[in-house]
Amino acid sequence: MISLRILLVEDDNLIGMLLSAMLEGMNHEVVAIAATEADAVADAAHHQPDLMIVDMNLREGSGTAAMARILEHGPVRHLFMSGATLEPAAAHTIVLQKPFVEKDLVQAIRQTMTLSTDL
Numbered sequence: 879m880i881s882l883r884i885l886l887v888e889d890d891n892l893i894g895m896l897l898s899a900m901l902e903g904m905n906h907e908v909v910a911i912a913a914t915e916a917d918a919v920a921d922a923a924h925h926q927p928d929l930m931i932v933d934m935n936l937r938e939g940s941g942t943a944a945m946a947r948i949l950e951h952g953p954v955r956h957l958f959m960s961g962a963t964l965e966p967a968a969a970h971t972i973v974l975q976k977p978f979v980e981k982d983l984v985q986a987i988r989q990t991m992t993l994s995t996d997l
């Protein structure tokens with residue numbers, strides 16, 4: 879897998895740090911960890927990531943609302959993660975169920991990167 883510049887959107891500091899370490903161990907660069915909807919929107923505009931991994935439910939705002947705002951400015955590959963059992967809102971949406979292991983994350987990233995950004 880190629881090295882990606884990834885923006886994490888996760889409001890739990892411990893999960894954010896663990897996921898960041900996991901991704902960096904996979905030779906990806908974590909450009910930022912955003913904890914709120916507003917931070918996610920600002921960080922996406924600033925860093926222009928190759929991929930966003932977004933917690934669907936945040937303490938301040940929501941990951942899904944953040945992605946809707948970000949996608950208004952153009953396509954960004956992304957996948958969602960959630961501790962709740964959820965069905966994807968659209969057929970092309972990848973939702974990674976927490977807790978997950980590294981192989982699940984690798985598979986979700988691969989699936990996301992093969993999707994067209996025109997969806």
